[in-house]
Structure formats: structure tokens, C-alpha cells
Amino acid sequence: MDAKKYKGLATTAIRTGHHRTPENEHSDPIFLTSSYVFENAETAAAVFAGDTPGNIYSRFTNPTVQSFEKRLAAMEGGERCVATASGMSAILSVCMGCLKSGDHIVVSQSIFGTTTVLFNQHLTKFGIETTTVELTDIESWQSAIRDNTRLLFLETPSNPLTELVDIKQLAELAHDNDCLLVIDNCFCTPILQRPLELGADIVVHSVTKYIDGQGRCMGGAIIGSEEIVGKDVYGFLRTGGPTMSAFNAWVFIKGLETLSVRIRAQCESAMKIAQWLEQHEQVNHVYYPGLTSHPQHELATQQQTGYGAIVAFEVGNSKQDAWDFINRIDMISITANLGDVKTTLTHPASTTHGKIAPELRVKAGIQENLLRLSIGLEDVEDLITDLSCAFNVD
Ligand SMILES: Cc1ncc(COP(=O)(O)O)c(C=O)c1O
Missing domain, CATH: 3.40.640.10 (Type I PLP-dependent aspartate aminotransferase-like (Major domain))
Structure with missing residues (x-):
């Protein structure tokens, strides 16, 4: 060849x-x-x-x-x-x-x-x-x-x-x-x-x-x-x-042989979920480069050919609010890995970023109520169904 x-x-x-x-x-x-x-x-x-x-x-x-x-x-x-x-x-x-x-x-x-x-x-x-x-x-x-x-x-x-x-x-x-x-x-x-x-x-x-x-x-x-x-x-x-x-x-x-189709499909679902989360009344902030509200949206558009499949968001005001959200999740996997075809949910402050000194974590903007989603390849409607049920219904 x-x-x-x-x-x-x-x-x-x-x-x-x-x-x-x-x-x-x-x-x-x-x-x-x-x-x-x-x-x-x-x-x-x-x-x-x-x-x-x-x-x-x-x-x-x-x-x-x-x-x-x-x-x-x-x-x-x-x-x-x-x-x-x-x-x-x-x-x-x-x-x-x-x-x-x-x-x-x-x-x-x-x-x-x-x-x-x-x-x-x-x-x-x-x-x-x-x-x-x-x-x-x-x-x-x-x-x-x-x-x-x-x-x-x-x-x-x-x-x-x-x-x-x-x-x-x-x-x-x-x-x-x-x-x-x-x-x-x-x-x-x-x-x-x-x-x-x-x-x-x-x-x-x-x-x-x-x-x-x-x-x-x-x-x-x-x-x-x-x-x-x-x-x-x-x-x-x-x-x-x-x-x-x-x-x-x-x-x-x-x-590698399937990377291109996987990541493009994951980006598409991530965009839909980020937009859905952004309009949810119980979400304080969504971090996703594909949103026009992201401070570097323009740079992402110019430097990348897609916005990625990681969506971070803040829910409620405390670690307990974030943990309660995780504990109400039914299908999405509670695990620290990312990039999988299975959607995963992580509380960075107590897991992936838990060993960093708390003051450095706060300086880096990782709040106690922050959650990180790595969007997989399930039907996006089913992901939204699962996430909807995890919000506080009281
Ligand atoms: C951005 C980033 N770099 C490096 C690593 C470390 O990779 P590994 O877990 O394969 O050692 C991770 C793991 O989560 C990561 O998210």
C-alpha cells in the first residue's frame, strides 16, 4: 500500500x-x-x-x-x-x-x-x-x-x-x-x-x-x-x-480502527446533553467547549475539529448534593474511567482529584458539587432519562 x-x-x-x-x-x-x-x-x-x-x-x-x-x-x-x-x-x-x-x-x-x-x-x-x-x-x-x-x-x-x-x-x-x-x-x-x-x-x-x-x-x-x-x-x-x-x-x-466513528458520535450526544443540562433549573453551571457560554468556545471551534465528549456540571451546593445525584443514577456507570462507550459519572473532588491538596483543588476550580460525565454511545434519550431521574424531585 x-x-x-x-x-x-x-x-x-x-x-x-x-x-x-x-x-x-x-x-x-x-x-x-x-x-x-x-x-x-x-x-x-x-x-x-x-x-x-x-x-x-x-x-x-x-x-x-x-x-x-x-x-x-x-x-x-x-x-x-x-x-x-x-x-x-x-x-x-x-x-x-x-x-x-x-x-x-x-x-x-x-x-x-x-x-x-x-x-x-x-x-x-x-x-x-x-x-x-x-x-x-x-x-x-x-x-x-x-x-x-x-x-x-x-x-x-x-x-x-x-x-x-x-x-x-x-x-x-x-x-x-x-x-x-x-x-x-x-x-x-x-x-x-x-x-x-x-x-x-x-x-x-x-x-x-x-x-x-x-x-x-x-x-x-x-x-x-x-x-x-x-x-x-x-x-x-x-x-x-x-x-x-x-x-x-x-x-x-x-x-484505533473505530476511533473516528466512536468519538464523532460521542461528541454529538455530549452536545445534546450539555445543552439539556444547561437549561435544567437544578444545574448551576455546565462546562462543555461546544456551548457558546464556554469562555473558550471560539478557540475550541478553531483549534479542534469537535468539542469532545466530556461534560462537567455543578449540581446543588455541596458534596452531599453531588453524591445524592450519583446515588440516584440507575444506568450510567459510577466509575473514574472516561472515554468508554459506556457513559460514566465521576465526583472529581473525592476520586480522580481527591489526592490534590484541597486549596489547590479549589484554586483549579474543582468544587465539591462538581460532577464529570464521559458520554458514551448509548441512545442519548436513555441517558437523559437516567439523568432526569437523578435530579432532586422534592
Ligand atoms: C487526562 C489524563 N491523563 C492521564 C491519565 C492517566 O492515564 P492512565 O490511567 O492510563 O495511567 C488520565 C487518567 O484518567 C487522564 O484522565
Whole structure:
């Protein structure tokens, strides 16, 4: 197949990266093997030395994982992808590959709770300092940068409040200061947003989310240049070993094949639910980039090709109001995962963002009465029926 002839993302997600074996299989094969055999001692030495190409050991070379990596790299428009065991190990691998003791990083305050804990508690033990800034305020990014700042990290849209930042603007700022711009593209996937095209240096994913899409396997990915991802990050993975399993890579290859249709349908339902919630008298605020009331609606329209399927909203005035709402839900799953075809409901302040210091949580705008919906593929009318029954009827 002449891949250069075909430009569409859905085609890329279905057709890229599969090198058919002599068995002529149509679906990608799974290479469940830890190691590979060599014809003789000389070949083994040459492959180990990198003089001859070949598989060595599945911590760092596995054909199924490589098929997944090639496909996702092509979709994100990057030279190289490195797959990892989880989204968190993808973020850790970027840090281990690109940072050293004495470096400083600037991080958005609006990110997944565990990522905050990684930066604020674990990396500090190794002499890497973090400054947290407000995602949408470019000036605060600018003033946080120091001589030893090496990397800027953010999610756009952010988890759970769906705040956005102008990637092009931040990429310019990062490069003027010799920093890498790293973007967690979990909420959009390459179907809705391609940060590398907008100037970002590295994209990370929790593949566990939309790319799997059916809540089965844990995985992560890092996409960027051959120089940074192919050398520095891959170098860490090869030695540190936070490797994606071949079985999971196969599941994710299958997930990529349906990603485009899933995410578009999920976006459509999310828009309907956000509009329905916005007019509900018991809802105080809805956070969804597709709503014209969202402060960065215009930026979302210009930077993304869809608004995503995460809708956050505030109900009542307290944690108890939010918990009562959750406890009246009948069908929607009460779980912390997102990106699944099953709609999920989460109370961020006591779950995904529960380990962040309360003052930081409040600063990031995550109130006790905030709920996060990840809209799946059920009939939207049935989702509205379930949500309607969860509102207080007194
Ligand atoms: C935006 C975002 N990034 C990273 C992660 C971490 O991914 P994983 O759970 O696959 O380690 C999550 C998990 O919820 C997430 O929501």
C-alpha cells in the first residue's frame, strides 16, 4: 500500500502499520513472545549492537506494539511513537527521558489529579521543581519560566473542567525559552486535535481512554520527533521497562480502527446533553467547549475539529448534593474511567482529584458539587432519562 496517497485520519487509523506475515492474515497478529531467536551468535551480536535490524526482547521490541506505535504516530503527525504500560507511565517516561536533577517545569493547574501528584510529590524527590500556573493565562506561563525551565506541561481541554489554551501561542512561548511543550491529548485524540501540527513538541496519551474505547486495557503513548521520543524517551523505556504488553497493543490497534466513528458520535450526544443540562433549573453551571457560554468556545471551534465528549456540571451546593445525584443514577456507570462507550459519572473532588491538596483543588476550580460525565454511545434519550431521574424531585 502506498500510504502517501491516502490522507484521511480514519484510513490511517485502519490501514497504517500492519506488516503482513507470510501467513497472509487480514487482522493484525499478536506476537505474544518475550524474546526472539537468532540464527547464530554473530547475528545475535549484530542485532544487539544495532548493526543489523531485528527484534531482541519485548521490553523494547515487539512487532504488535510497533504496529500500534506506527499507526498512532501517523495519526498524530509525529515521526515516532513510544507505547507504554499506562498513561501515567507515558508522562513519567517523558520526564525521565527529558529532565535531569536541577531542572524546572511549568505545569497547568488544571490537569488529572494523579499527574499533579507525580509532579508535586515524586519528581521533587529527584530535584525537579514544578511551578503550577493557570492554564488559560499565557502571562502566568511567561512569568513562571526561569533559566532552568525545560518543559511546559498541560492538558487542553483539561480534566475535568474542559478549559482550553491556545497551543500555537504557548508553543511560541516555549520555543522562545528553549523549552519543550508537552500536551496530554487524552480528551481529544488525534481525531479532534493534532497538537504537533500546532507547534507542540510531544503529545502524550492515556490510551486506556478513547483509544481503547471499551474500558478493557491500560496503556499510554508518547509521540514526537525521532530525536526526543526516539532517543531520549525510548532510551528510558528500554532500560526502565514501563512497556506496553503485546496483547494490549492488539486491543488498542482494534480500538484505533473505530476511533473516528466512536468519538464523532460521542461528541454529538455530549452536545445534546450539555445543552439539556444547561437549561435544567437544578444545574448551576455546565462546562462543555461546544456551548457558546464556554469562555473558550471560539478557540475550541478553531483549534479542534469537535468539542469532545466530556461534560462537567455543578449540581446543588455541596458534596452531599453531588453524591445524592450519583446515588440516584440507575444506568450510567459510577466509575473514574472516561472515554468508554459506556457513559460514566465521576465526583472529581473525592476520586480522580481527591489526592490534590484541597486549596489547590479549589484554586483549579474543582468544587465539591462538581460532577464529570464521559458520554458514551448509548441512545442519548436513555441517558437523559437516567439523568432526569437523578435530579432532586422534592
Ligand atoms: C487526562 C489524563 N491523563 C492521564 C491519565 C492517566 O492515564 P492512565 O490511567 O492510563 O495511567 C488520565 C487518567 O484518567 C487522564 O484522565
